[in-house]
Amino acid sequence: MSTEWTGAAPAAPVHRVAILIVGSGGNAIAAAVLLARAGHADITIMTKHADFGGAWLQNTYPGCEVDSPSVVYQFEFDPNRRWSSLFARQPELLDYLRDVARRNDLYKRTMFEAELLDARWSVDEHCWIVESTRGTVTAGVLILATGFLEEPVIPEISGMDSFGGRIFHSSMWPVGYTGAGDRVAVVGSGSSAIQIVPALAPRAAEVIQFQRTPTWVFPKQNRQLPAEEIDMLERSPAERETREVAVQEEEERNWSAIFLGLDDAAAKEYERLSREFLHEQIAEPEIRTLLTPDHPVGCKRPLVSDDYYGSLNAPNVCLVPSAVSSMGPEFVMTSDGDRFDVDAVVLATGFHFGGHILDRVRRRDGQTVAARQQGRPRAYKAISVSGCPNLFLVGGAAPNGQIWNGLFPGQAAAPYIIGALAHMRDHGLIALEVSEEAEEAWKAGADTLLDEGPTVIGGCLNYSQDETGHNKAAWPGSLESMRAAYAMFDPTDYIAIT
Incomplete structure (x- = not known):
C-alpha cells in the first residue's frame, strides 16, 4: 500500500454524502445495516474490491475455513440458521455475507473498485474530503472498516523474479489451481498454511x-452437520441459544487465558493439551520437536486444525524447519543452503495488521494519523482518533479493535456511532472530536493490561506488537466488555464543534 498521496485522482464529479463507510467485509456490512436501520438513509460504501465479503472474498485457497464456530461467527441481527458445518468454509461464508448485503440493499449504496487514496478533514467545509481511484467523495462522517488482515505481506526473497513457475500469495490464489501433479513449496506456518x-x-x-x-x-473438532441436525437447529431457538452460549463462554475463557494472559494455570493447560495432540498425531520424535513451540501460548496466534498434523505424515509432504532465503528459475533455497526443486510457490506469509489505512488519513493539522502517532497506533476506545472530527474506526482499522469474534466489532460499534450522531443532531453540532488527553489515557490503560500478556512478554515476533513494543491489536478485555463500552455514547471526552 502506497502511503503518499500525490493528488492524482481521476477527474470526476464530487459525490457528497452524509456518511461514508470504507470497507466491504463483515464489519463494514454490519455498520452499514445497523446505521440504515436506525434511520440514516444517506450512506455510501466505498471499497477497493469488486464485491462484498472482505477476507472471504479475498481468500479462496483450498481448505479455507473460519477458525471460530459458525454459531457465533455471524451477525446477531441477521443469523444463518442452516450452517452446513460447525466451522463454515469460505464459499458458504462468502454467500452468507453477500446475501446479507443484498437483502439489506447495500449493493445500490456501494462504489466498488474504488480504493481510498487520501482522506483529509476540511476545516473550512467541516467534512471529510476523500480521494479515491473513482473520484472524490465528501462526507460529514467517515467510518473506516477496512479489515484486520487485508494487506498481504510479500517477503523480499533474493531471486524471486527469476522463478519460472507459479508464485503467488495465499490471498491471491489462481482460479482453479489445485496443485495437481506439481511440486509445491508452501512458505509459512500460520493459519493459512496449515489449511x-x-x-x-x-x-x-x-x-x-x-x-x-x-x-x-x-x-x-469440525464436522459436517447432517440434514436432520440442521433442520432441528432451524426449528429450535432454545437449542441454538444453548449452543451459542456454550461457545461464547468457551471463547471468552480462551481469549482471557491465551491472548490476555489473565489465567496462567489455564494457559499451561492449553499448552499441555496441544502437546498431547501433537504426540497423538505425529509419531516421529524429530518431527514433533520441530513442531514444538519455544514461546508461551498466545505469543503468536494459536492455530486450530483437525488434519494439519496428520498431513505431515503423508509420504509426499515434507516439513523444512527453515526460511526460504533465495530462489532460482526452478528452485527455492533455504538459509541453511538446502535446495528444493519446485513447480509452484505459495506465499502463506500472512498480512500486515489492520491500521495501515491510517497512513492515508490526514488530521485537521494536515499530518497523517500514522505520522502523528509515530509507531504507536492508538484510538480512544479503539474507535475515535484525536485531530480527526467525525472519524470512527471499526474492527481492523482500529488500534486495539481485535476481539476473538472477527464479525463482532462492527455490530458493537454501530450503537456508539448512532449515539454520537444523535448527540450531534440534538445539540446542533457540526462535529465531535475526541480529546488527545482522553485518547492517551485510554491507550495507557489498555497498555497496562496488555503489556502483561504473552503477545508482549512472550519473546516471539508477531503482528500484534507496534514499533514501541506494545500490543496494537487486541481489545483489552472480553467481547462483552466491548459490547458494554459501545452500548451508549458518552460525550464527556469529546470536543464539540459548532
Missing part, C-alpha cells in the same frame, strides 16, 4: 512446507 498443506497433499506430487517458527495447534 493449505493438507488440502494440497492429496493432489500434489509433493508439498514442501517451510517453517521458520512453530506455534501451538489445537484440534478443531
Whole structure:
C-alpha cells in the first residue's frame, strides 16, 4: 500500500454524502445495516474490491475455513440458521455475507473498485474530503472498516523474479489451481498454511512446507452437520441459544487465558493439551520437536486444525524447519543452503495488521494519523482518533479493535456511532472530536493490561506488537466488555464543534 498521496485522482464529479463507510467485509456490512436501520438513509460504501465479503472474498485457497464456530461467527441481527458445518468454509461464508448485503440493499449504496487514496478533514467545509481511484467523495462522517488482515505481506526473497513457475500469495490464489501433479513449496506456518498443506497433499506430487517458527495447534473438532441436525437447529431457538452460549463462554475463557494472559494455570493447560495432540498425531520424535513451540501460548496466534498434523505424515509432504532465503528459475533455497526443486510457490506469509489505512488519513493539522502517532497506533476506545472530527474506526482499522469474534466489532460499534450522531443532531453540532488527553489515557490503560500478556512478554515476533513494543491489536478485555463500552455514547471526552 502506497502511503503518499500525490493528488492524482481521476477527474470526476464530487459525490457528497452524509456518511461514508470504507470497507466491504463483515464489519463494514454490519455498520452499514445497523446505521440504515436506525434511520440514516444517506450512506455510501466505498471499497477497493469488486464485491462484498472482505477476507472471504479475498481468500479462496483450498481448505479455507473460519477458525471460530459458525454459531457465533455471524451477525446477531441477521443469523444463518442452516450452517452446513460447525466451522463454515469460505464459499458458504462468502454467500452468507453477500446475501446479507443484498437483502439489506447495500449493493445500490456501494462504489466498488474504488480504493481510498487520501482522506483529509476540511476545516473550512467541516467534512471529510476523500480521494479515491473513482473520484472524490465528501462526507460529514467517515467510518473506516477496512479489515484486520487485508494487506498481504510479500517477503523480499533474493531471486524471486527469476522463478519460472507459479508464485503467488495465499490471498491471491489462481482460479482453479489445485496443485495437481506439481511440486509445491508452501512458505509459512500460520493459519493459512496449515489449511493449505493438507488440502494440497492429496493432489500434489509433493508439498514442501517451510517453517521458520512453530506455534501451538489445537484440534478443531469440525464436522459436517447432517440434514436432520440442521433442520432441528432451524426449528429450535432454545437449542441454538444453548449452543451459542456454550461457545461464547468457551471463547471468552480462551481469549482471557491465551491472548490476555489473565489465567496462567489455564494457559499451561492449553499448552499441555496441544502437546498431547501433537504426540497423538505425529509419531516421529524429530518431527514433533520441530513442531514444538519455544514461546508461551498466545505469543503468536494459536492455530486450530483437525488434519494439519496428520498431513505431515503423508509420504509426499515434507516439513523444512527453515526460511526460504533465495530462489532460482526452478528452485527455492533455504538459509541453511538446502535446495528444493519446485513447480509452484505459495506465499502463506500472512498480512500486515489492520491500521495501515491510517497512513492515508490526514488530521485537521494536515499530518497523517500514522505520522502523528509515530509507531504507536492508538484510538480512544479503539474507535475515535484525536485531530480527526467525525472519524470512527471499526474492527481492523482500529488500534486495539481485535476481539476473538472477527464479525463482532462492527455490530458493537454501530450503537456508539448512532449515539454520537444523535448527540450531534440534538445539540446542533457540526462535529465531535475526541480529546488527545482522553485518547492517551485510554491507550495507557489498555497498555497496562496488555503489556502483561504473552503477545508482549512472550519473546516471539508477531503482528500484534507496534514499533514501541506494545500490543496494537487486541481489545483489552472480553467481547462483552466491548459490547458494554459501545452500548451508549458518552460525550464527556469529546470536543464539540459548532
